[in-house]
Amino acid sequence: MTDTIFALSSGAPPAAIGVIRISGPRAGAALEALAARLPGPRHASLAKLRDARGGLLDEALVLWLPGPGTETGEDVAELQCHGGRAIIGAIETALAALPGLRRAGPGEFTRRAFANGRIDLAEAEGLADLLEAETELQRGVAQAMAGGAFSRVVSDWRDRLLLQSAALEAVLDFADEDDVTTLPADFMVRIAALEREIATWLARPRAEALREGYRVVIAGPPNLGKSTLFNVLVEADAAIATPIPGTTRDVLTRPVAYSGVPFLFADTAGLHDAAGDEVEAIGIERALDALDRADLVLWLGPEGEGPDGAWEIASQIDRGDGTLKRLARHRISAVTGAGIDALRADLVTTARAALPKPGEAALNERQHGLLRDAVRALGGARHENDPLLVAEGLRVARVAFDSLLGRTATEDMLDTLFGRFCIGK
Template identity: 60%
Template sequence: MVKHEISTIYAVSSGSPPAAIAVLRISGPQAGAALQALTGRSFEPRRASLARLRSQSGELLDEALVLWFPGPATATGEDCAELHCHGGRAVLAAVSDALSKIEGLRPAGEGEFTRRAFANGRIDLAEAEGLADLLEAETELQRAAAIANVDGRLSAKVGSWREAVLRLSAQVEAALDFSDEDDVGELPAGFTEGLAELDGELEQALSAPRAEKLKEGFRVVLAGPPNSGKSTLFNALTDSEAAITSPIAGTTRDVIERSVAIMGVPFSLVDTAGLRDQGGEEIEQIGIDRARSELVRADLVLWLGPEGAGPRDAWEIAARSDSPDFAPKASGAHVVSAANGVGIADLKLALVVEARSALPKAGEGALNARQVARLEEAHAAIRAALEQSDLLLVGEELRSARLAFDRLIGRATTEDMLDTLFGRFCIGK
């Protein structure tokens, strides 16, 4: 069989130029040769050295800090190099052009450095997904959840479940091996208890808040009749003028949604059309219908209408406390005035506390839809094993559970899925 030579890739891995410093990464079997071609010298591993970068014709391109990382103990599992250049566009273009003329080198594709790290066993699939989430994180909770997966906490937990399945499978195999034609061997004491304990752990993991909720944000819908102060409060909570405010009834005719971070917690705040039995016209009625649909989707509704008239479990908001016709509500309601800021800070704090109880805890990893699907497969197999009395069928269910765990962390996966995942990364990562 002919072994195909692995190409050496390069890309700018820092932010878009211009910048004070830019980092060019090189990974692959020709990384060392590329350094030699650019600098005319070799470098001590893992030690920063100052060097002049030159083109093939000897033209000085830049003076850069150079780092050399021989594989396999590198980020990608391959020989790697980093060029910390001056971050001007012309400098990066010149150095990249010089790299392109070196035999065996080519520009990297999206996420190709991370894909090589996965292919070479430096990270598993859950860690790669965590890294993609980390790059997209916009709030502190999103960052903390992503870093937990990058740090391998989910992978370690899945690994412990997989080891438990292997131990249980070994017990089943031993019982089958020691059986004769007329009698099946007995399972050791504690087998059923161990299986039930694993079932409970998987059920608990599946009941935890999902990563999608962390990305979308805790959904808060402001609702009430026309002219109840929804849009004014919406603007105060989002620190914007996204919603038009007016004393004219029916000003808000459609759903207005804004993603915001409050104290590091992601929210989706939704302003809606004023609710009344009949809209003033067809367009307003469409807005009212959409507002009612939003009430169903909400994680929490802030009700600014008459007390007790809102959806079940909605928070009562006594808005416009500065107004001469202010209508107070019973104790427990949030009294606010978006005009002078009364109660806004307290309402934001209460929203953060409520959202934190529904979102993944800081520092805990969160399962995405793909991971949940694989974990559900493993859970279903463990449940089926608990209900079986035939040891052959018990062993088959345990094998199915192990395969689901393998797919979760990437021991068994498909190229299409990998293309989709690593396509989320920028070039140079």
């Protein structure tokens, strides 16, 4: 944290403009070294940038942003130069030659923002998801987390818990005093209300499903058009589709978005008795594993033989020997396109109901686990008669809240999180 770091924060060159960000105690000195002056705070200024020998590097807009009111909480300088590779490379070389400056690692600017209290850990996790968002739904949910929606809720829970803990500690510390002998009458009511609120968050759809996409697995015996349907749904010739049984030997996945909703479609090996064919048997085993992990199965096989909750799909309706089903949810032909639009629309409606709502914060695995710990601790505290055990339950819940916001975080966990960011962020 004592180093001054720099990196290209805009897109990879060549581009119309390149933005090079400098953050740390020597950011101002670096700006003076290249621009020969320090412009007024927070005012863009045109300057000629020169290297240590006086050679002209570029003419650029420069910004001086003294801390702590910056993105990183440190002194920050920005160079908005032309976006050619040679120009950016020359400026970065000049910066690297200055004392106390070094190139930033992945996510190092955001990690400094976290370390300096500009953002908390939940906001940093949301920002990581925001940078990786590929659909409008992913963007909206990540924006809610990065904007502090979840952090504000957790902070409120923590403040309320601290009030109840203070009331409990007063009883423990001053039980022999006349004016403090019992807990407030509504003490356990408030704890129960807090527990219920947290439980509603645990019931929300998870962030992993949104990040990876709603997982739809196409399954059934061989030669029922699974690969052809897969190609139509992912809008690409991703799978080899032939009349030869056993063509698909492995699970093939492709991501795609419909109406801003992310999906992950999987084509699987035909399910049948593969006695004598070791490779095909492995493919069938992997297909069964994919069924177990699916959010939804499109079952093209005989009616009633698919997994529980699978959609019955009557495929190949353009053929006289197509799948016959009395209670098919959809009747389709991947060859002619019949019924495909209705199937897509149904998939979008179903996925939207199962995924987080637009603009609604969603929990990742780490956050979900910590809230689960908090609920268990509060539930246990409510059923205890010993005030010391009640106090311990409240303490465990508070530690979970602190971990959610990053007030207690291990270096390994932080390294993993901020390693998801690109260099320059």
